Amino acid sequence: MTLSMVKIAADTAETAEKSGSLPQQDLSTFPGQIFWLLVTFGIMYLIMSRVFLPKLSGMIEERRDRIADDYDQAAELKRQAEEAEVAYNQSLADAKAKASSIAAETRADLDKEIATMSAKNDEQLASQVASAETRINDMKNAAAAKVQEAAVDTTRALVEALIDEMPTAEATKAAISQN
Amino acid sequence: MEMEAAKMIGAGIAALPLAAAGIGLGLIFSSFLTGAFRNPSAAAANRGTMFLAFALTEFTGLLGFVLAMIILGQ
Amino acid sequence: MADLLNVIITNLLGLAKQNPIGLKAADPMEQFEIVRIFPVGNTPFDFSNASLSMVMVVVVSCIFMFLATRKVSMVPGRMQAVGETLHGFVSDMLREMAGNDGLRFFPYIFTLFLFIFVANLLGLLPTLPSIPKMFHVFTPTSHLAVTLSLAMITISIVLIYGLYKNGFKFFKLFLPGGVPLWLAPLIVPIEIVSFLSRPLSLAIRLFANMFAGHLILKLFAGFVVSLIAAGGLMSGLAILPILGNVAIYLLEILVAFLQAYIFSVLSCMYLGDALHPDH
Structure with a gap:
């Protein structure tokens, strides 16, 4: 099998050889080819260099620029976002501190207010109690005076009925007070 | 006719470098594959060099082939 | 066993030579022949099938690039993505091999890569049977004249640009830095020879790869025809070279790309030498 192929190859080579030297060696065709x-x-x-490649290179360049631009833009946006985050955290912390300070302040205010109010109340109550006591005393005195007056009047009336002579108020009063 | 036979023999001898070129190509590919299996991540970077070495080695064998053809064609 | 093999071989050879069913494989060397299509005045610059195939390479490349850049947009379409991948591939290669200032040669390397790649690929197309010989599929890169010219263009750019930019410092290329001076008489001739062999090795590599690949494809195709023509058991065996041909064809597509890549990479490397001779 292989042997037969070799034989055929040799045959073909022989025919090739009969047709002369290699076409590649034919110097008369060189000038035309070159x-x-x-x-x-x-x-x-x-x-290529005037028409097609500039188009292709231009587009590739443009795309590279565009991608670089987009990268820059993305980096810029990222930086901005980070800045915003920092600012947000800062303001959040500020707000928290402020809120707690406001709460403390309010609490202090309220405490103070409560204290002043209760003090005022106490004072008011005390003054009311005092005025009530003086009133009660007044009323007690007035009542005692009224009772004395009534006793004087009654005594005078009794005395008039008994002796038909009306003692003076002062004398009666003195007499009663002596008892 | 003796001339014919001498031409054939000469062409055959001129084609002998093909054997050596074959050995050389085998060495190149085997070394490349050994390296590539040891460090597959570096294989892609060296493929161009491998083909360059392949071409340079193959050239030796092809010179023999061309010589054989020229002798046959004389 | 040996007798049987002998009978088969003699039968096969006999049949293959006389070819009873009129099948005939093309001569494997026929695809490389240059046929004149029309002469250009009195000059030796005939327009041949080689010229036609080179024109076709330019046309196909331009159609591809036209489709890739027809409507360029920020979000690439399918063809634009292919074009940009190619653009990135070549520019990365150039930047890696010749540094950032090597990018001034980008249009040249891009054209070079695309030209060789498309030429190699177009050469792999099958020829329609029974059309005039001048329109047969032809691979321009399978001819030494073409590949040597391409290599000479690169080397000319290296020489002219290197001398223009670096002046006499360009000759530092032949004495690498760090080499002791007493070694110079040994190193300099070696470096000069290696510099002079560059265009030759570039050209022969591409030419021999294309030549050998296409020759093997046609040889295997010839086996198929011979086996089918042998008839009987031998016809069945024709499947083997067909399978072989499929495998070689796939390999040839890889080689078409690889050779274009290697030609461009080495060109980039040499251009890098022109830019920085004292690296």
């Missing part, structure tokens, strides 16, 4: 290579390669170079 000339047309230079022409086609030069045209292709001009077309």
Whole structure:
């Protein structure tokens, strides 16, 4: 099998050999090939470098710039967000401190107010109690005076009935007070 | 006819470097694969160098082939 | 066993030579022949099938790039993504090999890569049978004249640009830094020879790869025809070279890309030398 292939290959090589030397060795075709290579390669170079590659490079460049810009923007936004977070935390802490100070202040105010109010109340109550006591005393005195007056009047009336002579008020009074 | 036979023999001898080039290519690929299996993460970076070495080695064998063809074509 | 094999081989060879059913495989060397299409005046610059295939390479490349850049947008479409991948591939290669200031050669390297790649790929298309020979599929990069010219363009740019930019410092290229002076008589000739062999090795590598690949494809195709023509048991065996051909064809697509890549990478490297001869 392999041997037969080798034989055939040798055969084909023989026919190739009969057709002369290699086409690549034929120097008469060299000028034409080189000339047309230079022409086609030069045209292709001009077309590529003038038309197609600038388009492609421009777009790639633009995309790279855009991506870099977006990255920068994202970094800027991130920085801003971080700043905002710091500010937020700061203001939160401030607000908390403020709130607690306000609460303490309010509590102190209230305590003070309560104290003043209760003091005022006490004072008021005390004065009321005092005035009530003086009133009671007054009333007691007045009542005692009224009782004496009534006794004087009664005594005078009794005396008039008994002796038909009305003693003076002062004398009666004195007489009663002596008893 | 003796000339024909001499040409064939000469072409055959001229094609012998292909064997050495084959050994060389085997060495290149085996070394690359050994390295690649040991450190797969570095394999991709060295693939270009490997192909370069492949081309440079293959050139030796191809010179033999071209010589053989030129001798046959004379 | 040996007798059987002998009978088969003699049968096969006999049949293959006489070819009873009129099948005929093309000569494997026929695909490389240059046929004149029309002469250009009195000059030796004939327009041949090689020229036609190079024109086709330019046309196909331009169609591809036209589709890729037809409507460029921030969010790339399918063709634009392909174009940008190619653009990024070539520019990364250039930047890695020649540094950032190597990017001035970007259009040249891009054109070079695309030209070689498309030429290699177009050469892999099958030829329609029974069309005039001048329109057969032809691979321009399978000819030494073309690849050597491409390599010479690169080397000319290296020489001219290197001398223009660095003046006499360019010759530091032949004496790498850190080499003791007494070694110079040894190193300098070696470096000069290696510099002079660069275009030759570039050209022969591409040419020989394309030449060998296409030759093997056609040889295997020839086996298929010979086996089918042999008839009987041998016709069944024709499936083997067909499978082989499929595998080689896939390999050739890889080689088409790889050779374009290697030609461009080495060109980038040499251009990097022109930019920084004293690296």
